Amino acid sequence: xxxxxxxxxRNNAHKKRQPQVAVDEDNPIVQAFRNYxxxxxxxxxxxxxxxxxxxxxxxxxxxxxxxxxxxxxxxxNKEKILxxxxxxxxxxxxxxxxxxxxxxxxxxxxxxxxxYSAGLQEFIExxxxxxxxxxxxxxxxxxxxxxxxxxxxxxxxxxxxxxAKDEGASxxxxxxxxxxxxxxxxxxxxxxxxxxxxxDLTGELMRRCINSLGSGDTDTCMETCSTLQMxxxxxxxxxxQRARELWRKITTMRQSVLKAENVCYNxxxxxxxxxxxxxNFDQKPAEDVDEGFY
Amino acid sequence: MSNFVNMDIFSNYQKxxxxxxxxxxxxxxxxxxxxxxxxxxxxxxxxxHSDLSQISGACGSARKLIEAxxxxxxxxxxxxxxxxxxxYSDHWTYITQRxxxxxxxxxxxxxxxxxxxxxxxEMLGLKTKPGDGFHLDVEDYLLxxxxxxxxxxxxxxxxxxxxxxxxxxxxxxxxxxxNTGFRLLNLKNDGLRKRxxxxxxxxxxIEEVVYDVSIxxxxxxxxxxxxxxxxxxx
Numbered sequence: 001x002x003x004x005x006x007x008x009x010r011n012n013a014h015k016k017r018q019p020q021v022a023v024d025e026d027n028p029i030v031q032a033f034r035n036y037x038x039x040x041x042x043x044x045x046x047x048x049x050x051x052x053x054x055x056x057x058x059x060x061x062x063x064x065x066x067x068x069x070x071x072x073x074x075x076x077n078k079e080k081i082l083x084x085x086x087x088x089x090x091x092x093x094x095x096x097x098x099x100x101x102x103x104x105x106x107x108x109x110x111x112x113x114x115x116y117s118a119g120l121q122e123f124i125e126x127x128x129x130x131x132x133x134x135x136x137x138x139x140x141x142x143x144x145x146x147x148x149x150x151x152x153x154x155x156x157x158x159x160x161x162x163x164a165k166d167e168g169a170s171x172x173x174x175x176x177x178x179x180x181x182x183x184x185x186x187x188x189x190x191x192x193x194x195x196x197x198x199x200d201l202t203g204e205l206m207r208r209c210i211n212s213l214g215s216g217d218t219d220t221c222m223e224t225c226s227t228l229q230m231x232x233x234x235x236x237x238x239x240x241q242r243a244r245e246l247w248r249k250i251t252t253m254r255q256s257v258l259k260a261e262n263v264c265y266n267x268x269x270x271x272x273x274x275x276x277x278x279x280n281f282d283q284k285p286a287e288d289v290d291e292g293f294y
Numbered sequence: 295m296s297n298f299v300n301m302d303i304f305s306n307y308q309k310x311x312x313x314x315x316x317x318x319x320x321x322x323x324x325x326x327x328x329x330x331x332x333x334x335x336x337x338x339x340x341x342x343h344s345d346l347s348q349i350s351g352a353c354g355s356a357r358k359l360i361e362a363x364x365x366x367x368x369x370x371x372x373x374x375x376x377x378x379x380x381x382y383s384d385h386w387t388y389i390t391q392r393x394x395x396x397x398x399x400x401x402x403x404x405x406x407x408x409x410x411x412x413x414x415x416e417m418l419g420l421k422t423k424p425g426d427g428f429h430l431d432v433e434d435y436l437l438x439x440x441x442x443x444x445x446x447x448x449x450x451x452x453x454x455x456x457x458x459x460x461x462x463x464x465x466x467x468x469x470x471x472x473n474t475g476f477r478l479l480n481l482k483n484d485g486l487r488k489r490x491x492x493x494x495x496x497x498x499x500i501e502e503v504v505y506d507v508s509i510x511x512x513x514x515x516x517x518x519x520x521x522x523x524x525x526x527x528x
Binding site for chain 2: 024027030039044145147191198231239241242
């Protein structure tokens with residue numbers, strides 16, 4: 001299995017080969033280190049597998065967000081796109097997150113947090129953005145954004161031994177549990193990861209605000225802007241220590257809020273001209289801030 | 295139309311994070327106590343670099359302090375919710391590595407072999423398997439052992455200064471075995487790897503000491519060899 005970065009692996013293999021010839025297997029140190037080695041390798045391999053899974057989630061989530069941005073009030077394509085996005089998000093939950101959950105079963109989820117954190121945050125961004133867009137027209141039951149408990153309740157899985165084996169992820173675990181009833185497991189959503197992921201949503205809202213200006217949909221501008229302001233208020237109300245990552249995100253969020261507010265100001269001041277000059281509006285204000293696709 | 299932004303999220307998160315802060319605060323207090331004890335033990339063991347006759351006494355007092363640390367670890371274990379070891383582990387990894395080093399040093403000085411992870415865990419009152427509760431992380435153990443290598447290279451130099459020419463040879467064998475052991479590990483490009491890369495400097499330092507001792511025929515064991523090589527060069 002090629003689980004290591006090219007350079008370090010080559011290096012390692014080279015180093016390992018030479019002394020192995022002379023290794024004295026009776027030496028207690030050697031025996032002990034063989035055990036440590038197995039343990040470390042197991043851990044690294046699991047980490048790498050999760051990183052891989054997480055990377056797939058990140059890519060797919062980014063694509064979903066991109067698709068969601070192609071919703072345009074002039075094209076009447078909203079329903080279709082939302083449905084597609086919903087399906088793709090469900091697939092992520094049913095397949096990708098399930099695999100990670102399998103890897104993390106009976107493990108300390110915090111140990112592998114770095115491995116899946118990026119994918120999870122990106123997914124939360126996509127998921128909440130989809131929620132935001134779908135509530136715009138079905139205002140009969142106007143739902144708020146899912147909190148982490150709500151997301152947690154979607155990430156519940158029931159063990160399916162044959163399927164788990166196909167995935168090849170954790171054969172040992174399934175073997176042990178085969179005779180018993182299907183066991184339940186879940187993908188644990190850390191509230192901190194959720195809050196970090198949700199903060200990324202504001203970047204998408206800002207973009208939607210600006211894009212709507214381009215298509216002359218000024219109501220959407222105003223609406224996204226006020227949502228943004230509420231998010232910002234919520235985030236700065238938090239009193240946190242040791243949260244450098246979140247602090248960075250809140251700084252970015254402030255930039256997004258300012259941009260959206262500026263759009264609304266322009267709408268108010270110039271009113272009907274918007275649709276005309278909107279086409280020249282700078283549509284990439286946050287390229288440095290966000291992660292591609294635009 | 296109700297708001298999309300549910301402000302409860304933020305107040306709930308605040309509660310969540312306040313809880314976490316409290317746990318961290320409590321952990322920090324216990325860790326600080328462990329740090330004090332470990333520091334004392336480390337100071338006691340410094341005597342090995344200046345007076346060889348006091349080694350066993352120093353080991354004895356270090357052992358007592360380590361026992362006291364074990365009691366603190368029991369307390370620490372109760373503060374960490376099950377299954378969340380790695381959520382808080384950054385508070386204690388550093389000091390645990392330091393203690394592993396101290397234990398390994400004591401055991402080496404007393405018995406001359408490398409302490410196993412199981413023994414360290416037992417001495418600190420920790421488990422070895424993550425599933426059993428508050429455990430000794432294998433990477434922490436290995437990092438602690440690497441600290442031992444540096445200390446022993448210093449010890450090799452100083453024992454020569456104090457007139458003990460045999461000790462560097464023993465240390466050299468020991469570090470050699472250790473080096474072989476570490477080479478068996480499939481290391482990732484991480485902290486452990488970086489620290490391991492520094493092991494070769496300790497090995498080199500000890501080899502230089504051994505070389506100096508043997509080429510001058512100072513070591514009894516190598517006396518003959520030493521004379522021969524001196525004779526050969528003449």
